[in-house]
Amino acid sequence: MAVIEAERVAVEARPWWRRAWENLRSASGALLFMSPATLLVVVFFFIPVVLIIGISMTNMSTATGFQNWKWVYLENYRRILKHPNTLQVLRNTLMYVALTLAFFNVGMALVIALITTHIPRRAGLLYRALWLLPRLTPSVVYVMMWKYMAADAPYGIINRHILQPLGLATTNLLPIYPWVFVILVNGFIGASFGMVIFTSAIESIPREYLMAALVDGCTPWQRIRHVILPLIRWPLLFVTTYQTLSLLTSFEQILLLTEGQFGTMVWSLWAYERALSNYWGNFQWGFGAALATVLVLIGIVMAVVYMRYFQFEALIQEPKIETL
Amino acid sequence: MEVHLEHLTKRWGKVVAVDDLNLEIRSGEFVALLGPSGCGKTTTLLMIAGIYKPTSGYIRFDGRVVNKVPPKDRNVGMVFQSYALYPHMTVYENLTFPLKLKKVPEEEQRRKARRIAEMMGIGHLLDRYPAQLSGGQQQRVALGRALIKEPALLLFDEPLSNLDARLRLTMRAEIKRLQMELGITSIYVTHDQVEAMTLADRIAVMREGRLQAFATPEELYERPRTLFVAGFIGNPPMNFTQVEVIQQDGQYLAVNPDMRLAVDPDRGSRAAGRGRVIMGIRPEHITLARDGEPAHLEAEVYLVEPLGRDDLINARVGKETHLHFLADPALKLRIGDRVRLRVDTSRVQFFDPETEQSLLWS
Amino acid sequence: MDEGALRTGLRPRQMYFLMFLMTLLTLPIVVGYLWIFISTFSRRTHGLIPVDIEGRPFRGLTLENWSFLWQDPNIWKVTLNSLILALGLTVGVVLISAMAGYALSRIRFPGRKGFLALTLILHAFPSVTLLISIYFVLRWLARIPVVGRGLPLIGGIGYNTLGGVILVMVSLQLPLGIWLMKGFFDQIPWDVERAALIDGASRFLVWRKILLPQIKPGIAALSIFTFIAGWNEFLIPYTYMTQQEKSTIATYINSLLSETAPVNYSQVAAVGLFQLLPVLLFFVFTQEYLLSIFSGGMKGGA
Ligand SMILES: Nc1ncnc2c1ncn2[C@@H]1O[C@H](COP(=O)(O)OP(=O)(O)O)[C@@H](O)[C@H]1O
Ligand SMILES: [Mg+2]
Numbered sequence: 001m002a003v004i005e006a007e008r009v010a011v012e013a014r015p016w017w018r019r020a021w022e023n024l025r026s027a028s029g030a031l032l033f034m035s036p037a038t039l040l041v042v043v044f045f046f047i048p049v050v051l052i053i054g055i056s057m058t059n060m061s062t063a064t065g066f067q068n069w070k071w072v073y074l075e076n077y078r079r080i081l082k083h084p085n086t087l088q089v090l091r092n093t094l095m096y097v098a099l100t101l102a103f104f105n106v107g108m109a110l111v112i113a114l115i116t117t118h119i120p121r122r123a124g125l126l127y128r129a130l131w132l133l134p135r136l137t138p139s140v141v142y143v144m145m146w147k148y149m150a151a152d153a154p155y156g157i158i159n160r161h162i163l164q165p166l167g168l169a170t171t172n173l174l175p176i177y178p179w180v181f182v183i184l185v186n187g188f189i190g191a192s193f194g195m196v197i198f199t200s201a202i203e204s205i206p207r208e209y210l211m212a213a214l215v216d217g218c219t220p221w222q223r224i225r226h227v228i229l230p231l232i233r234w235p236l237l238f239v240t241t242y243q244t245l246s247l248l249t250s251f252e253q254i255l256l257l258t259e260g261q262f263g264t265m266v267w268s269l270w271a272y273e274r275a276l277s278n279y280w281g282n283f284q285w286g287f288g289a290a291l292a293t294v295l296v297l298i299g300i301v302m303a304v305v306y307m308r309y310f311q312f313e314a315l316i317q318e319p320k321i322e323t324l
Numbered sequence: 325m326e327v328h329l330e331h332l333t334k335r336w337g338k339v340v341a342v343d344d345l346n347l348e349i350r351s352g353e354f355v356a357l358l359g360p361s362g363c364g365k366t367t368t369l370l371m372i373a374g375i376y377k378p379t380s381g382y383i384r385f386d387g388r389v390v391n392k393v394p395p396k397d398r399n400v401g402m403v404f405q406s407y408a409l410y411p412h413m414t415v416y417e418n419l420t421f422p423l424k425l426k427k428v429p430e431e432e433q434r435r436k437a438r439r440i441a442e443m444m445g446i447g448h449l450l451d452r453y454p455a456q457l458s459g460g461q462q463q464r465v466a467l468g469r470a471l472i473k474e475p476a477l478l479l480f481d482e483p484l485s486n487l488d489a490r491l492r493l494t495m496r497a498e499i500k501r502l503q504m505e506l507g508i509t510s511i512y513v514t515h516d517q518v519e520a521m522t523l524a525d526r527i528a529v530m531r532e533g534r535l536q537a538f539a540t541p542e543e544l545y546e547r548p549r550t551l552f553v554a555g556f557i558g559n560p561p562m563n564f565t566q567v568e569v570i571q572q573d574g575q576y577l578a579v580n581p582d583m584r585l586a587v588d589p590d591r592g593s594r595a596a597g598r599g600r601v602i603m604g605i606r607p608e609h610i611t612l613a614r615d616g617e618p619a620h621l622e623a624e625v626y627l628v629e630p631l632g633r634d635d636l637i638n639a640r641v642g643k644e645t646h647l648h649f650l651a652d653p654a655l656k657l658r659i660g661d662r663v664r665l666r667v668d669t670s671r672v673q674f675f676d677p678e679t680e681q682s683l684l685w686s
Numbered sequence: 687m688d689e690g691a692l693r694t695g696l697r698p699r700q701m702y703f704l705m706f707l708m709t710l711l712t713l714p715i716v717v718g719y720l721w722i723f724i725s726t727f728s729r730r731t732h733g734l735i736p737v738d739i740e741g742r743p744f745r746g747l748t749l750e751n752w753s754f755l756w757q758d759p760n761i762w763k764v765t766l767n768s769l770i771l772a773l774g775l776t777v778g779v780v781l782i783s784a785m786a787g788y789a790l791s792r793i794r795f796p797g798r799k800g801f802l803a804l805t806l807i808l809h810a811f812p813s814v815t816l817l818i819s820i821y822f823v824l825r826w827l828a829r830i831p832v833v834g835r836g837l838p839l840i841g842g843i844g845y846n847t848l849g850g851v852i853l854v855m856v857s858l859q860l861p862l863g864i865w866l867m868k869g870f871f872d873q874i875p876w877d878v879e880r881a882a883l884i885d886g887a888s889r890f891l892v893w894r895k896i897l898l899p900q901i902k903p904g905i906a907a908l909s910i911f912t913f914i915a916g917w918n919e920f921l922i923p924y925t926y927m928t929q930q931e932k933s934t935i936a937t938y939i940n941s942l943l944s945e946t947a948p949v950n951y952s953q954v955a956a957v958g959l960f961q962l963l964p965v966l967l968f969f970v971f972t973q974e975y976l977l978s979i980f981s982g983g984m985k986g987g988a
Pocket of ligand 1: 320336361363364
């Protein structure tokens, strides 16, 4: 009995090395499942983050090649500050994000979600399916469609069917109203994310609340204003933060639509263009990396804030099996 | 197989689910773990199965410490409250899953599955999926799956609590029969004391992670060692009243402002001279005095709950002492009726109000 | 007229007005896709009107735009590449997410919470900003003998190989996949897994034989979603694959567009529709799955 007692005490107060060993053992069981994901995350997230910060402090470019580059430390960042385009690009980026977000990714998304839940079910489904189409369409085809929309008469749809019959002067609209098209192109894709989330949030509002509001004599509009909107403010906040981040870093559509011409250069495209894709084949990896690093830092900060907001702890439960 | 739990303890952070549990289960014995929900029964069972690791203490199978043995090597079978059938497999596949893992030849699998299915009366359901079965049928399949690998230890976690009352009775009888036939050591978790009383050779009563008592059903019923056990075992539950036991004229009287009850001297003597104690009287030991028969107590009917075969009467003695007892519905007792009661005073229990320990048994 | 998804108390007139408004908002989409459809069967279009060479309206309907299907051998090569990319991506994302999602949902191991937090952060992380440094990683990978750039079918896992593009895309899709998979595993009752362990299975076998079959709907949804993402992807192959014969449909269309003028829009639209068609078919048949995963992903994310 005394022996057992001694052993029991030994188990209770496990020394640190014993605990470390047990941790390692249980980790090795999970390792089998975790290793592919871990490997990819390390190779394609961790290393690149470190790399991009590192590269941003060099003068690496096609001119220096991969051998003859030098550390320039914060030189690239100084160049960004002094660059004649910086202010303009910054302004463009803010405008692009703010307007697309307000009009489409949140605004239009909310409008569609509200309307399609207030009209007959099948019609609502049809409209939502149509709005999902742009997201499912290959971006190249989708952007081409918009280019054709803007093209000069007699080809372009707007020119041919609206301006021409009205007797107005026709021209390629893209260079004249580049921002309108940038926002439309991105917005028609972006709206569906919020639309799906808002719709499912609205549909999962307990029926009693909605019925009670009607019984109390609310008009549909009052009900939206005082019952539905307050109840979906959480998804609203989620979509707003999440989509801000997506818009800030998305440039594929702009690349395909204008390549940043007509004054539509945004920050992420600027980084991409400088480092990886431009006409002159002069890739300024160091400068591009510095531009990207700015976004990476914004991204990290926002992601952390976003985690705080969305109560990470509440989403995880402890596993209820302790053996391997 | 013998199962010994020694100082078994399980903590999650600050929650102590199982606290220094000691239990020796003999080979072939049917033991019930009985306690209110949340008292740590399931946790104990899952530690024995190897799903949870004990924080401290030991689990021994036939003397061998199995703390580190993974569940698949413990040779136990388990039946869950939720049945836990594999929803994507047919009944046959569910039954043979343990055998498949042991790489038993197909032919033998088929033979064993057929035998078990016959034993459980589910032979005609082998091609169905769990979702196509009734609760009772699912529980039979779960039982069959636990039995098919011929485990040395069977664990049941409230297997009947999702069934309707009638099915529960049938299944209860069936589990008892099977266990007696096969002689497999079994641990049966339940919060239903009737189930525990009817099934088990011995009952371990738990409360807040601690063992309260471990004894045969008769022992727990007749000689409860703690107030908790006395209150938990027996249906309807025991009546408790605060009294003082005094000795007067060679008699022992349990006294409070509402009543004076002469009790069996053997029992009364142990409670006498201790100041306030708690007296326990089982409802079934209170009867109505027949005409001409002397009564121990006079009371007024306060509430009548018809239970079908009996009426459960709540009667008030004096100002505020209430006693429950059973009466024949044919008597048609009404609220406000005066009744004369007899108490089997040789079976009353006494407890220390501080320690809640029995003054009679220790 | 049936009621709205919510009981609204709207009068029919108001409802018609809402539907009219919705139609107006949706019009650009309808018109745009209508144009794609019309132009693929026309010599040319003026707006939505098919015209012939002389510009006479409602003439010039033709199947010629589809002739690339039998005349341009490249189309089948790039289609095959797109298919390999989409399938490889799907297999990779589903398999790796299902493994990691299981461990994160159900196994106790040190670092579990940390990794979960990390997936959530990565889920919201602007991964496209890493394209520049991933370019360097891929160039390193290309130097690994054999696997770098000497594998059949996918070329390898380095720069300028299909395999490399797949790896990058798998990584970028992984946080979402892991998060969704974890959510699906979270929903399976613990007793089922406990029963299987007691029946004699290892955790790997439990995963493979008991849990995976139970989350089939989730796997299907994630597969469809991932397949479409891979089939449509433009930026990653465009960035990391410079050789024409290795490109995918998306980059192929882009090269048609940026080729020497004048661009034959009708033909490009036909190729575009060719790429869009499988997605549309998929979508029509799997709408519900997709919507459930979109909103399921939201529950995981919010
Ligand atoms: N996996 C777990 N993690 C944390 N606490 C748990 C876990 N399982 C059970 N508990 C807690 O331990 C106590 C005992 O639970 P349990 O063994 O399930 O009780 P019973 O089966 O007797 O109803 C409860 O307070 C419960 O909340
Ligand atoms: Mg329990």
